[in-house]
Amino acid sequence: xxxxxxxxxxxxxxxxxxxxxxxxxxxxxxxxxxxxxxxxxxxxxxxxxxxxxxxxxxxxxxxxxxxxxxxxxxxxxxxxxxxxxxxxxxxxxxxxxxxxxxxxxxxxxxxxxxxxxxxxxxxxxxxxxxxxxxxxxxxxxxxxxxxxxxxxxxxxxxxxxxxxxxxxxxxxxxxxxxxxxxxxxxxxxxxxxxxxxxxxxxxxxxxxxxxxxxxxxxxxxxxxxxxxxxxxxxxxxxxxxxxxxxxxxxxxxxxxxxxxxxxxxxxxxxxxxxxxxxxxxxxxxxxxxxxxxxxxxxxxxxxxxxxxxxxxxxxxxxxxxxxxxxxxxxxxxxxxxxxxxxxxxxxxxxxxxxxxxxxxxxxxxxxxxxxxxxxxxxxxxxxxxxxxxxxxxxxxxxxxxx
Numbered sequence: 571x572x573x574x575x576x577x578x579x580x581x582x583x584x585x586x587x588x589x590x591x592x593x594x595x596x597x598x599x600x601x602x603x604x605x606x607x608x609x610x611x612x613x614x615x616x617x618x619x620x621x622x623x624x625x626x627x628x629x630x631x632x633x634x635x636x637x638x639x640x641x642x643x644x645x646x647x648x649x650x651x652x653x654x655x656x657x658x659x660x661x662x663x664x665x666x667x668x669x670x671x672x673x674x675x676x677x678x679x680x681x682x683x684x685x686x687x688x689x690x691x692x693x694x695x696x697x698x699x700x701x702x703x704x705x706x707x708x709x710x711x712x713x714x715x716x717x718x719x720x721x722x723x724x725x726x727x728x729x730x731x732x733x734x735x736x737x738x739x740x741x742x743x744x745x746x747x748x749x750x751x752x753x754x755x756x757x758x759x760x761x762x763x764x765x766x767x768x769x770x771x772x773x774x775x776x777x778x779x780x781x782x783x784x785x786x787x788x789x790x791x792x793x794x795x796x797x798x799x800x801x802x803x804x805x806x807x808x809x810x811x812x813x814x815x816x817x818x819x820x821x822x823x824x825x826x827x828x829x830x831x832x833x834x835x836x837x838x839x840x841x842x843x844x845x846x847x848x849x850x851x852x853x854x855x856x857x858x859x860x861x862x863x864x865x866x867x868x869x870x871x872x873x874x875x876x877x878x879x880x881x882x883x884x885x886x887x888x889x890x891x892x893x894x895x896x897x898x899x900x901x902x903x904x905x906x907x908x909x910x911x912x913x914x915x916x917x918x919x920x921x922x923x924x925x926x927x928x929x930x931x932x933x934x935x936x937x938x939x940x941x942x943x944x945x946x947x948x949x950x951x952x953x954x955x956x957x958x959x960x961x962x963x964x965x966x967x968x969x970x971x972x
Contacts, residue, residue, distance in 0.1 A: 576627050576634070580620040583608055588632030589617075593624040606665070607632055664943075666915055669712075669719035670970045676712055677723050677738065680705050684734040684766060691773045691804055699763070699810035706762040709742055717746045718916035719970075722900035725868070726967050727858055733772070733780070736854055741765025743850035743895075744818075750890045751846075761843065764818035767811060768847055771801025771819065781861045795831050798823055814843050822847035827881035845884040849875070849891050852882075868899045869956055897922045901966045903959040906951045909933045911962060913969045918947040925953075930964060941972070 587608045608614050683705050690697050712720045724739040744765040748758050775797050779790045802820040805811040821844035828836030858865045879888050896917040903913050912927035924946040929939040959966045
């Protein structure tokens with residue numbers, strides 16, 4: 571059976587084709603979307619302007635190549651043209667799945683950059699802050715296109731990755747929240763840099779303390795509370811870090827009632843960016859698995875943070891944050907009123923209670939369902955509870971990639 575995937579030069583694209591992949595690195599071409607239909611003239615013109623670069627079209631979803639002689643079909647023994655885990659030709663990824671795969675690759679690059687930062691800080695070397703610009707730019711483009719894909723990938727971390735991925739996750743949350751609050755351009759890049767650098771002071775806290783599986787003693791807790799000032803002292807010597815990163819690093823543990831640290835600032839004495847940093851830092855910390863506790867489900871985390879908001883967080887910024895991540899963030903496995911299990915793909919434009927989901931199976935039989943996508947905002951079904959993915963044998967991360 572002939573594969574529906576066919577490779578042609580971008581110059582031979584025509585209206586109605588469905589592009590499954592573009593050869594080369596995604597940041598080297600103008601299309602962030604992993605798969606898309608050539609539906610209009612501007613899209614076609616951008617493809618033609620790319621010259622002879624190869625594009626893979628899916629003839630089962632769109633128009634075929636213009637002529638057999640002009641195409642370069644994929645040989646039977648050549649692996650499918652995407653990575654890291656290519657889908658079967660008879661089960662291509664959804665557009666959301668393509669976004670998740672790209673987000674995973676971006677996560678790995680950003681984690682490597684964060685690791686290098688922390689290693690340089692531990693050794694007392696100058697931090698290569700300028701080298702973070704490309705990672706931050708990629709994160710900004712990913713968030714602009716599909717924030718749910720990147721945020722879902724960064725939420726699903728293990729405790730061994732926590733130190734570095736926490737910084738990456740806070741950077742992504744800061745930039746996504748910044749977009750909701752009206753930040754643009756260079757201001758968004760400053761938020762991303764602040765997120766990546768906000769916990770750099772933890773290099774001055776013993777690993778045994780940071781990774782202790784039990785409750786910290788008074789001296790250990792005092793050591794942890796020093797990390798904002800340690801970080802500020804490191805960053806003040808780095809002119810490229812800038813004032814926003816310095817502010818967030820020093821003040822992301824302040825609380826609006828003045829009970830935070832290190833300076834017990836309160837109310838408007840805490841800058842907007844530091845108040846944003848406090849919310850993003852706490853949310854990612856309490857939803858992540860740590861050596862001493864399992865992370866809370868996002869819905870529980872949002873509920874508890876709502877209880878803390880009086881005194882801890884800026885009310886308006888927190889409400890914007892809830893609209894961003896939703897009560898049921900992407901990757902959450904939920905039970906519907908129709909006795910079906912589904913995985914959340916992203917948030918609706920309206921209520922946080924009505925995200926977009928993809929069906930998994932029936933409840934309680936566990937009978938697999940066609941992976942239909944439902945927009946709960948349309949009112950056809952509703953969420954009645956959150957389910958433990960492990961108890962159902964569901965791999966949420968894999969479901970998002972499909």
